[in-house]
Amino acid sequence: MEETKNTNENPVERKPKNFIYEIIDEDNKNDKWGGRVHTRFPPEPNGYLHIGHAKSICLNYGIARDYNGKFNLRFDDTNPEKEEQEYVDSIVEDVKWLGGDFGDRVFYASDYFEQMYQWAVELIKKGKAYVCDLNAEEIRASRGTLTEQGKESAYRNRSVEENLDLLERMRKGEFENGAKTLRAKIDMASPNFNMRDPIMYRIVHADHHRQGKDWCIYPTYDWAHGNEDSIEGITHSICTLEFQNHRPLYDWFLDSLGVYHPQQIEFARLNLSYTVMSKRKLLQLVKENFVDGWDDPRMPTISGYRRRGYTAESIRNFAEIIGVAKRDALTDISLLEFAVRDDLNKNAQRAMAVLKPIKVVLTNYEGEENLEAVNNPENPNAGMRLVPFSKELYIEENDFMENPPKGFHRLIPGGEVRLRYAYIIKCEEVIKDDDGNVVELRCTYDKETKSGTGTSTKKVKGVIHWVSAKDAVDAEVRLYDRLFVVENPGTEEDWLSKINPQSLEIISNAKIEPFIRNAKQQDKFQFERMGYFCVDTKYTTPGKLVFNRTVTLKDSWKK
Numbered sequence: 001m002e003e004t005k006n007t008n009e010n011p012v013e014r015k016p017k018n019f020i021y022e023i024i025d026e027d028n029k030n031d032k033w034g035g036r037v038h039t040r041f042p043p044e045p046n047g048y049l050h051i052g053h054a055k056s057i058c059l060n061y062g063i064a065r066d067y068n069g070k071f072n073l074r075f076d077d078t079n080p081e082k083e084e085q086e087y088v089d090s091i092v093e094d095v096k097w098l099g100g101d102f103g104d105r106v107f108y109a110s111d112y113f114e115q116m117y118q119w120a121v122e123l124i125k126k127g128k129a130y131v132c133d134l135n136a137e138e139i140r141a142s143r144g145t146l147t148e149q150g151k152e153s154a155y156r157n158r159s160v161e162e163n164l165d166l167l168e169r170m171r172k173g174e175f176e177n178g179a180k181t182l183r184a185k186i187d188m189a190s191p192n193f194n195m196r197d198p199i200m201y202r203i204v205h206a207d208h209h210r211q212g213k214d215w216c217i218y219p220t221y222d223w224a225h226g227n228e229d230s231i232e233g234i235t236h237s238i239c240t241l242e243f244q245n246h247r248p249l250y251d252w253f254l255d256s257l258g259v260y261h262p263q264q265i266e267f268a269r270l271n272l273s274y275t276v277m278s279k280r281k282l283l284q285l286v287k288e289n290f291v292d293g294w295d296d297p298r299m300p301t302i303s304g305y306r307r308r309g310y311t312a313e314s315i316r317n318f319a320e321i322i323g324v325a326k327r328d329a330l331t332d333i334s335l336l337e338f339a340v341r342d343d344l345n346k347n348a349q350r351a352m353a354v355l356k357p358i359k360v361v362l363t364n365y366e367g368e369e370n371l372e373a374v375n376n377p378e379n380p381n382a383g384m385r386l387v388p389f390s391k392e393l394y395i396e397e398n399d400f401m402e403n404p405p406k407g408f409h410r411l412i413p414g415g416e417v418r419l420r421y422a423y424i425i426k427c428e429e430v431i432k433d434d435d436g437n438v439v440e441l442r443c444t445y446d447k448e449t450k451s452g453t454g455t456s457t458k459k460v461k462g463v464i465h466w467v468s469a470k471d472a473v474d475a476e477v478r479l480y481d482r483l484f485v486v487e488n489p490g491t492e493e494d495w496l497s498k499i500n501p502q503s504l505e506i507i508s509n510a511k512i513e514p515f516i517r518n519a520k521q522q523d524k525f526q527f528e529r530m531g532y533f534c535v536d537t538k539y540t541t542p543g544k545l546v547f548n549r550t551v552t553l554k555d556s557w558k559k
């Protein structure tokens, strides 16, 4: 265990951010840990990380940072059948991307298997653990109920020698899967189920992603978790509320062994509306191709949000906004979207992009010119750029209406509208194909209305975006909506039927102003009036630009 003293001359000066900070402040005041603060994030590598994990990373890393402490990334890799190297790699990448700085402190629970085994031997020697021959079904049946105490196993009173011999033979691989378990000898009458002789080891003949064939007995989560925190000298072992009832068991294990004993603190997990968060459900979405992989931009995974264009900064801000509580609740996904918009508004380069183009021909315009456009009105240092303007333009299909409702201020037959950064134009003629679809608008422009320098005082209500046809860059644009149509799909039995069938719309012929040609993967933009977009990392190729819509400009779900 390492010493990291928080020098008392330089106490952390701030108001406690949440109840966990209050606990730590109190601990430091009482010198409970000698001034040390040491947290960890302990994922099981059986899936990609999601936004709930992000909350836990921000909390644990944030505490270590704020108290000059340490932060470990620890893989809780105790279940060989569900774990894979791919998940380990993705978790490392995601934690780093979020800013969780674990330095070289990456640990694996599987590296502690020998230590845990020795501790199990010690518990047997103390008469506090025994090898049980009941199978899983029999153990479940003898656990009892809320009102009825459990039944003691017939194997509970084996001698220490017999238990030591059997455990060793379990380790050597003499028994089949499920034939025996090692159980803690606690109290089958305890009102807390977790204390009714819980299983510590089960026999699983399976290769481990790091340990290979070294082991065929694997520790249960309950046996392993507290031990891992103890081995690493964690001070504040922060976990979600469902482990509150397990705390007495972890206490029992560590106190029975007489080893270093961290303090467990529980907080409410993040539940987010219009999505699911259980790894089992996310895995099913991936495996059954409801989505396009773990990093599908509709997934609540960190890699999905990254691909969609969410910034690490906005996810950290979100974690800050929602805070840390002791009671479970459902957090509105619009809070996350708000944090994303807020960040991109400040930082995203503006561009004009026409997603669903209709052609405009300016019959009285000849030649071409470059017009000045603002790169980011929120950032005076972002400067200006030149946008080419010419006789043939594209505007958004729905910025023109032949039979407009009252209050429609954009282009109509005989009406005028301003082209952003350019001129006021007037629609003189509507050209249709044989089926009556509008295919082109013949317009005239008013030379005196040039943005910034024009002498005309003419005013119009509507301002629309546009792109010069011959200069436009073609792109595919992917629009995303919420993945589920109900607020809390995780609670529905038939949750897969609540998937939003319109969660992805692919637009194949968007037209964007030419500077976008140089956009690199993950570059972020505000397409004026259309939302925030980023270059997709999966489908963009040297010959084809693909954009993801990160988020709309406004909360489109708000009533």
Ligand code: ATP
Pocket (backbone or CB within 6 Å): 041, 042, 043, 044, 045, 051, 052, 053, 055, 056, 238, 239, 240, 268, 269, 270, 271, 277, 278, 279, 280
């Ligand atoms: P499962 O979905 O299988 O229950 P899990 O999401 O708990 O798995 P772990 O890998 O055990 O996955 O999680 C690692 C850490 O992330 C745990 O310490 C847990 O407390 C935290 N965590 C997981 N889900 C959330 C959540 N929704 N909100 C906050 N923290 C979470």
Ligand code: MG
Pocket (backbone or CB within 6 Å): 044
């Ligand atoms: Mg878990």
